Amino acid sequence: MRGLACILMFQTHCYDAWLSPEARKTAFFMYSQLGGTLPAPLFLFLAGISVALVTDKLVRKGLSSAQTAKTTIRRGAEIFALGLLFRLQEFLIALGWAPWSDLFRVDILNTIGVSMMLMGVVCWLVPARREGAFRLRLGVAAMMSAAVISLMTPFLWTVWRPRWLPWPIESYVNGVHNLGEPQAWLFPIFPWAGFAFAGLAVGFLLLSDSVREHEGLVFLLATVAGWVVIKLARWCDARPRQLYPVYDFWHTSPNFFLIRVGLLLIILGASYAWCRWGAGAWVFSPLIQLGQTSLLVYWTHIEFVYGRFSIRPRRAQSIGEASAGLAIIFLAMLVLSWVRTGLKGRGAKAWDWMRHPKQVEIR
Numbered sequence: 001m002r003g004l005a006c007i008l009m010f011q012t013h014c015y016d017a018w019l020s021p022e023a024r025k026t027a028f029f030m031y032s033q034l035g036g037t038l039p040a041p042l043f044l045f046l047a048g049i050s051v052a053l054v055t056d057k058l059v060r061k062g063l064s065s066a067q068t069a070k071t072t073i074r075r076g077a078e079i080f081a082l083g084l085l086f087r088l089q090e091f092l093i094a095l096g097w098a099p100w101s102d103l104f105r106v107d108i109l110n111t112i113g114v115s116m117m118l119m120g121v122v123c124w125l126v127p128a129r130r131e132g133a134f135r136l137r138l139g140v141a142a143m144m145s146a147a148v149i150s151l152m153t154p155f156l157w158t159v160w161r162p163r164w165l166p167w168p169i170e171s172y173v174n175g176v177h178n179l180g181e182p183q184a185w186l187f188p189i190f191p192w193a194g195f196a197f198a199g200l201a202v203g204f205l206l207l208s209d210s211v212r213e214h215e216g217l218v219f220l221l222a223t224v225a226g227w228v229v230i231k232l233a234r235w236c237d238a239r240p241r242q243l244y245p246v247y248d249f250w251h252t253s254p255n256f257f258l259i260r261v262g263l264l265l266i267i268l269g270a271s272y273a274w275c276r277w278g279a280g281a282w283v284f285s286p287l288i289q290l291g292q293t294s295l296l297v298y299w300t301h302i303e304f305v306y307g308r309f310s311i312r313p314r315r316a317q318s319i320g321e322a323s324a325g326l327a328i329i330f331l332a333m334l335v336l337s338w339v340r341t342g343l344k345g346r347g348a349k350a351w352d353w354m355r356h357p358k359q360v361e362i363r
Contacts, residue, residue, distance in 0.1 A: 048199025
């Protein structure tokens with residue numbers, strides 16, 4: 001799933017950065033950007049599942065809620081710090097034409113880090129006594145958190161905006177940046193953190209003993225549930241009366257949030273089938289390979305798509321030319337990912353060999 005998010009991210013960024021004004025008016029560009037609504041939810045959803053896996057492992061070892069929360073919050077703080085470092089790098093590379101406000105842009109890494117810290121707080125609030133009860137309570141708390149974040153988003157973007165906060169802080173609430181109103185191209189906590197809590201809830205569901213005994217059926221039911229959620233959200237959106245004074249389907253609507261959650265559940269079921277019976281079970285899977293180094297390829301490809309080192313002139317390419325550039329980016333990031341995983345641990349082995357050359361063999 002993380003590898004799929006990488007590929008969707010590549011195509012979204014490449015076509016957005018390189019297509020000419022004429023090509024941007026086509027249905028092709030519209031659909032490419034519509035696919036771009038999935039990578040961020042996928043990354044956040046999978047961050048929630050990862051937190052569930054780590055939390056469950058720590059609880060099985062006998063750690064308390066406070067200890068598990070501390071681990072999650074610390075990891076979230078690390079991701080958040082990487083997000084700030086990434087913004088600093090982008091600003092320095094673009095020094096001279098990038099505005100100083102770019103340093104405070106709320107990007108996806110920042111939101112993943114904050115979401116993980118918030119999930120750590122929720123883990124701390126739920127007492128860890130018995131494993132099964134803990135999973136259930138934390139799963140319910142995660143579902144409620146996702147629902148609250150989704151339902152509050154339209155208000156916090158409009159009539160309940162915390163205007164009294166400095167804009168760099170308010171931007172984490174609604175993505176206002178320094179532009180006076182919320183920006184749809186940013187990744188504030190509302191609504192984006194909701195996808196992380198949805199992943200946390202699904203993660204604890206997948207860890208239950210009964211689910212492990214009936215894996216195939218559960219993932220099939222997850223796919224069906226995703227379809228039902230999408231239908232329900234579309235039915236709610238079609239109602240003539242809405243709960244909110246300002247209703248923006250594509251940016252703040254809980255209905256669009258539910259549609260994307262439904263798509264995530266369908267992708268989850270399809271990924272299970274892909275890895276158990278499909279090409280994911282083959283000797284080499286590009287999707288799995290990219291997913292193992294998603295942070296690295298995210299960090300790197302941005303410079304070759306949007307940065308000073310872009311491999312194509314910006315806003316000047318036809319669909320064919322941009323597609324050729326996309327193929328180059330995909331292959332380059334795949335090679336980079338393969339090299340990274342191949343070198344993983346080699347540095348430590350080389351150091352041990354230099355210290356004890358007769359005792360360590362480097363293969």
